[in-house]
Amino acid sequence: MVELDSHDATARGHRPWRSAARVRAGTARGTGGAARARLRLGAAVSVLVLLALAALLVPALSSAPGTVDYQAVRLPPGPGHPFGTDTSGRDLFVRSLAGLRVSLLVAVVSTVVSTVLGTAVGAVSGSLGGWADRLLMRVVDAVNAVPHLLLGIVIVALYQGTVLAVVLSIGLTHWATVARVVRSEVLGLRNRPYVDAAVSSGAGRWWVLRKHLLPAIVPQAALSAVLLVPHAVFHETALSFLGLGLPPHLASIGNILSDGREGVLLGAWWIVAFPAALLVATTLSVSGIAAVWRDRAVPTRRSELAL
Template identity: 60%
Template sequence: MSLLVGVVAALTATVIGTAVGATAGALGGWVDRTVMRLVDTFSSVPHLLLGIFIVAMFRPGVWPVVISVGLTHWLSTARIVRAEVLSLRSRPYIDAAVSGGASRWRVVVRHLLPGVLPQAGLAAVLMVPHAMWHESALSFLGLGLPTHTASLGTLIQGARGSCSPGSGGRPSSPDCS
């Protein structure tokens, strides 16, 4: 379950980050400055704390965790995509498309987005283990997936309670240390 949540959350964050980064890079000017200041503001808040806040508004389940992780992890993808869009905007084939009469959105869809897809895909792949870690942390705290769902966090939480101290302060099971 942790892998599924990690993949879906990473894809969600990648779509959001790609859209925000491409918009900021393509429009430039005050839109770029405003969007990137918002990215900086959200980056100043720890992901896990923001994730706890978002998940606490819902009942434990898969979708609240996916939404929480997706909404807190798009920032790095937005920065990567924006940087690549700014790099691609200075290429001669973009100037040729604009000189040929292509609209701004046509340039974005036909030339810029295909140019940033490899970086966005790599960001998604690298985000999967991080998203799995956040899901596990939220589930361990009891805010993520329901306790009857097998995920890394719920398994660790369940194992934590299985080694209770017996008489004399020793674990009751010989397997507990």
């Protein structure tokens, strides 16, 4: 009988060594995936740190980053000018890094505005529930329904193209995404045992929100902020490229690309190519960090919800 059962199990395909092989293969894939994730994270962090240090130090150490030299107009990349010069004879290497510094600063400040506003709205909406939640979510839907760039142009026009206008145009058009994510987190946390215990002991709604819910949503809000940085950089670049962003005298990637349009028509491709490459490298590195962070957070979040 034992031999017959063993034969039947083998016939049905239940082979223990195959199951063990699958387990080993799955473990190997998991280990390889973790190694690749660490490699991607290390590469992204290295590129971002290198670009940030260059953007901070190179313009500061340069004697005259914005010096105009009409004897050196549209020089191609060479030993004296690694990125060449622009239509005014300015060194494009130094100016591009100075522009990257400005664009990153504007993007980070705008992201902070979006994250703070979105976290506040999402936390209050998820905590209150009822008609207040429905009302706030309709506001979020209305903001998301309008194209961000179009709404940003309207805000910039109201403030006459100042730095504050650009920060507000980005911060006030991207907060709704953060609000929806934070609200979802709060809704998942409201029914946790420790929250129920706090409510049962007589704790007020705002005390629970401040002491229990807000600390728990900080990681997700921070991840949303990192994911917003590339959008903010491209938003500032688009506004400045259209002539609606930062003042023309203030170097940013968008202003440099806008100034370089004429040079490209004259064959000076480097005026646009190198600043655009810095922009792409920066946004890809930030997106890579956010992607690895998100992939690591998803399994953790699932395991927490299973408790």
